[in-house]
Amino acid sequence: MASKAFHLGYFLNGSAVQSFGMPFSGSIAKTWSSGQFYVDTARALERGKFDFVLFEDAYHVPNAWEGRHDVHVENAIAIPRIDTIVLATFVAAATRNLGLVATLPTFAYHPYLMARLIGSLDAVSNGRGAWNVVTGAQPPAFQNFGMEMDHAVDRYAHATEYVELVKQIWNSWDSDSVVGKDGVFADPAKVHNVEFQGDFIQHSGTALISGPSPQGRPVIAQAGASKEGKVLGATHADVVIATASSIEGMKDYRNFVREEILRQGRNPDDTKVLFLIAPIVGATEEEAQLRARLRDEQARERAIQTLADAADRMNVDLAKLPLDEVLSDDVIDSMYTAGQRSSLETFKKQLRGRTMRELGGQMGAAKSEWVGTPDQVAGRMQEIADEVGGDGFMITATKGGHTNRFVAEIVDGLVPALQARGLVREEYEHSTLRDNLQAF
Ligand SMILES: Cc1cc2nc3c(=O)[nH]c(=O)nc-3n(C[C@H](O)[C@H](O)[C@H](O)COP(=O)(O)O)c2cc1C
Structure with a gap:
């Protein structure tokens, strides 16, 4: 049986100083x-007929590591960042078909402003605008907006209403509200005020300006x-990234999302589930393996940077723990966050039996199943799509690896190999x- 065609998105690690200090940056x-x-990245992705690029974002300069921003500032780890709605709009003017996903957190914008910003991106890009819904979980970001530290507690209950x-x-504008002739711009009966009564949010306002x-x-x-995060995706998202x-x-991830959508009485095929992968391709298998080894060495050298980045995401000061000792189960079990609990749980699992420095080094390393020639990697993607189902993949560079060269390897190496297989x-x-997302 022929494999089903799938979609491609590109996950761009922020709007920041990509790959600072890395080769070919x-x-x-x-x-x-x-x-x-x-x-340049977006035009190349368009050459590869990607569905979209997603610009990740954050709203603070991290300071979880030793309570200081030094590691992040010195190494440009995910900072500084341009605002992704501005970036997506800028890129829209230089592209024609690529979807543009801006990341805006639910804590930082009033819902009316969110609707207007993303709606405006959709307008100026002729229907290519998208919003990556994030709740944010980092106290320093909340602090930048004058909010309480424990804002994270009910983040998904709040986000669902939002x-x-x-x-x-x-x-608030019906799809057939605009007339545009005979002296009538739009039919007033098809433009509505908005009333919303939730547990967290109450809103009473006019139609979208x-x-x-x-x-x-x-x-x-x-x-x-x-x-809770997956339920939000199942309830509201057109694209879920796993x-x-x-x-x-x-x-498990895909089944959970699809079952939840079915439970809510909707068609699971309308929501696309894409799996995040970070391929390393080379002209030959040996070249790809050599590159993966070099990548692993770089990752080991950058262990502290990677740990500092994880510390920020999980909102845990990992610098308080010894770097070169295997930690006892008691110490690991006592690690707690009010932020991204799922990230911390994964981190704790991986930390058992390893030192923090070892884990930091491995977190940025290549995953062996995604190392190979373009055809080998394309074949692996095909196998996974056949076995797991799923609607496609989000391609990303291993941490700190996004360069023009990487994008060319994907677009001019991997994509043609996928096209040759009809995928x-x-x-x-x-x-x-x-x-485009619903085309297959
Ligand atoms: C591919 C991908 C992109 C993400 N982009 C962002 C982002 O740009 N900004 C952000 O604050 N969080 C981002 N996140 C974090 C998620 O929104 C989410 O908080 C995280 O996966 C942990 O899940 P949980 O919130 O359900 O615990 C991203 C996560 C993934 C896997």
Whole structure:
């Protein structure tokens, strides 16, 4: 039986100084903020007929490691960042078909402003706008917005209402409300005020000032790992991004999301589940293996940077723990966060039997199943898609590895190998992101 075609997204680790200090990163310390670096990436992805690029984001300079920002500032780890809605808009003007996913957190924007920003991105990109829904979980980010540290406690209950309201605001203009002739711009009876009464959010307001946008409702992406996060994705997202390190994990994730969608009485095929992978391709298998070994060496050298990044994500000061001792189960069990619990649980599992420095070094390392020639990696993706199902993959570089060279290896190496197997599109079917996502 022929394999089913699948979708490709690209996960860009932030809008920051990509790959600073890594080989082939060009003059990134100077060029990172011009926007042109991201235009180059986006145009290449469009050449590869990717469905979309997702710009990850954050709202603070991390300081979880030793309570200081030093490791992050010295090494440009995920900082500084350009605002992703500005970046996506800039990139929109230089592209025609690529979907543009901006990341905006539910704690930092009023829902009306969120609806307007993403709706406006959808408008100026002619229907390619999308929102990556994140709740944020880091106290320093909440602090930047004058919020309480424990804001994270009910983050998904709050986010569920928030997304419902944003959708309602987008729906304040019916899809056939604009007439555009005979002296009538839009039918007043088809433009609605918005009323919303939730446990966390109450809202009473007018229709959306930016009007209807080409997709009506821009595309929503989400990448939850906890049960609550996955339920939010199943409830509201068009694209769910799953991180899983095994076939079983991928199956579990996909089944959970699809069953939840069915339980809510909707069609699971309307929501695309994409698996995050970080391939390393070479012209020959030996070259790919050599590159993976070099990558692993770099990852070991950057163990502290990687740990500092994890400390920030999990909101745990890992620097308080000894770097070169295997920690006892008691010490590991006592680690707690009010932030991303699922990230901490994975970290704790991986820490058993290893020192922190060893784990930090391994976290940025290559995953052997994604190392090979373009055809070998394409074959592996095909096997997984056949066995697990799923609607495609989010490609990303191993940590700190996003360069123009990496993008070319994917777009001009891996993508043609996937196309030769009939697994990905050779031309865009439609002009809007949602239609392309729903094309197969
Ligand atoms: C591919 C991917 C992209 C993500 N992008 C962001 C992001 O840009 N900003 C952010 O604050 N969190 C981001 N996250 C974190 C998720 O939104 C989520 O919080 C995380 O996967 C942990 O899941 P949980 O919140 O259900 O515990 C991302 C996660 C993944 C896997």
